[in-house]
Amino acid sequence: MIEQHHDGRGDLNQPEFEQVFLPHLDAAYNLARWLLRNDQDAEDAVQDAYLRAYKAFSRFRGGDGKAWLMTILRNVCYTMIKKSRSHETPEHFDEEIHQAAGQTDVREAFRQKANAETLQGALEKLPDEFREIIVLHDLEGLAYKQIAAAIGIPIGTVMSRLARARGRLRAEIVASNVKESSP
Amino acid sequence: MNHEEVSRLLGAYLDGELDLTTCMAVEEHVAGCERCQREMEAEHELIGIVRDETPRFEASPFLKTRIRAALRAESPPVHSFWRRFGWIAGGVAAAALLILTVYFEWNPGIPGLVRDAVADHVRSLQVSHLMDVASTDQHTVKPWFAGKLDYSPTVVDLAPSGYPLVGGRLDVLDNRNVAALIYQRRKHYINLFIWPSGGEALPGRAYVMNGYHVLGWTKSGMNYLAVSELNEQEFTDFTKMIQDKTD
Numbered sequence: 252m253i254e255q256h257h258d259g260r261g262d263l264n265q266p267e268f269e270q271v272f273l274p275h276l277d278a279a280y281n282l283a284r285w286l287l288r289n290d291q292d293a294e295d296a297v298q299d300a301y302l303r304a305y306k307a308f309s310r311f312r313g314g315d316g317k318a319w320l321m322t323i324l325r326n327v328c329y330t331m332i333k334k335s336r337s338h339e340t341p342e343h344f345d346e347e348i349h350q351a352a353g354q355t356d357v358r359e360a361f362r363q364k365a366n367a368e369t370l371q372g373a374l375e376k377l378p379d380e381f382r383e384i385i386v387l388h389d390l391e392g393l394a395y396k397q398i399a400a401a402i403g404i405p406i407g408t409v410m411s412r413l414a415r416a417r418g419r420l421r422a423e424i425v426a427s428n429v430k431e432s433s434p
Numbered sequence: 435m436n437h438e439e440v441s442r443l444l445g446a447y448l449d450g451e452l453d454l455t456t457c458m459a460v461e462e463h464v465a466g467c468e469r470c471q472r473e474m475e476a477e478h479e480l481i482g483i484v485r486d487e488t489p490r491f492e493a494s495p496f497l498k499t500r501i502r503a504a505l506r507a508e509s510p511p512v513h514s515f516w517r518r519f520g521w522i523a524g525g526v527a528a529a530a531l532l533i534l535t536v537y538f539e540w541n542p543g544i545p546g547l548v549r550d551a552v553a554d555h556v557r558s559l560q561v562s563h564l565m566d567v568a569s570t571d572q573h574t575v576k577p578w579f580a581g582k583l584d585y586s587p588t589v590v591d592l593a594p595s596g597y598p599l600v601g602g603r604l605d606v607l608d609n610r611n612v613a614a615l616i617y618q619r620r621k622h623y624i625n626l627f628i629w630p631s632g633g634e635a636l637p638g639r640a641y642v643m644n645g646y647h648v649l650g651w652t653k654s655g656m657n658y659l660a661v662s663e664l665n666e667q668e669f670t671d672f673t674k675m676i677q678d679k680t681d
Contacts, residue, residue, distance in 0.1 A: 280493035284530045
């Protein structure tokens with residue numbers, strides 16, 4: 252079972268690497284684009300991640316290539332984010348507010364307008380770790396277990412973080428509707 | 435299981451991530467709790483909308499080309515794969531080159547310059563050599579050419595008109611180094627080659643070759659040659675805008 256993707260000499264094998272990882276290119280780009288918010292940075296990050304994955308391919312023991320690639324990619328993305336935001340104050344968010352907004356009385360406001368544009372705006376307002384987990388689960392269809400592996404957190408944390416992320420997203424959608432309907 | 439516990443598990447329940455025992459405990463509570471039923475319904479609705487309505491960004495086809503080329507550059511020169519199949523691949527590449535050459539040569543009535551420009555354009559898209567400097571900023575692209583060319587091309591940005599500048603490249607045309615500016619229209623690219631005319635003006639003629647549109651012109655002592663697989667209307671719009679904005 253050891254090094255099942257290799258020819259045994261431990262050298263780089265581009266065709267095999269591409270076969271395992273290129274099918275995840277769209278998923279990788281989608282995550283990078285949502286995290287970095289612009290095409291050029293996302294493309295650079297994805298290319299960088301593929302190169303890093305390639306160089307580390309000998310350490311890949313088969314298994315979940317998608318989660319493995321996502322682990323590398325999000326490290327690249329967060330490094331880029333850290334660099335570009337080092338002089339900005341970190342985004343603050345109030346847990347209390349979105350807890351309150353998650354309750355039932357806001358459901359109608361939520362229903363009024365939950366189209367692509369609203370969703371994009373709302374998702375962009377979320378803190379990175381919330382946006383990331385929604386993209387990985389709801390858009391890319393990764394299971395909790397895969398997300399746990401990609402982010403390096405326990406499955407229980409995946410569950411609670413995703414729940415909070417969704418609550419916050421709901422609050423943002425409602426807030427954008429309230430803002431729009433007020434004169 | 436109390437209400438708070440169930441409320442916390444609703445998302446995981448809907449995602450199908452709970453084990454059977456926990457699933458049944460959740461269902462048992464929800465069956466008798468109206469508040470949980472409402473919450474479950476709302477959560478279900480949210481998850482569905484997020485999954486179905488959120489825009490998903492797709493990688494450009496050129497990103498794959500770029501990545502494969504970058505991987506190739508990282509590969510050891512003599513590879514086990516190439517050791518085994520290198521001669522076949524080499525033969526295939528040589529045959530392809532021959533076919534390509536014949537293909538381009540057998541187009542009577544099309545000037546060599548136009549053929550070369552189309553070949554440059556095709557190569558720029560295939561070999562992951564679209565850009566040497568990737569920037570949407572004309573003030574980055576223009577200085578990049580300084581020191582690489584003995585002239586300074588006019589770089590205009592057409593992003594507001596829907597043809598953003600995406601980068602620049604050094605290319606060869608007419609046996610000399612020329613500036614190539616790359617513009618993007620949706621998923622298509624336009625190569626705009628610019629070099630001093632040196633007294634030899636380009637006739638303002640349009641060509642179609644193998645599905646590529648080509649238009650050359652000369653303005654203020656500079657030759658311009660635009661190549662793209664864009665449709666004719668958009669290609670014409672693009673060249674008109676470039677002509678209007680260069681001096």
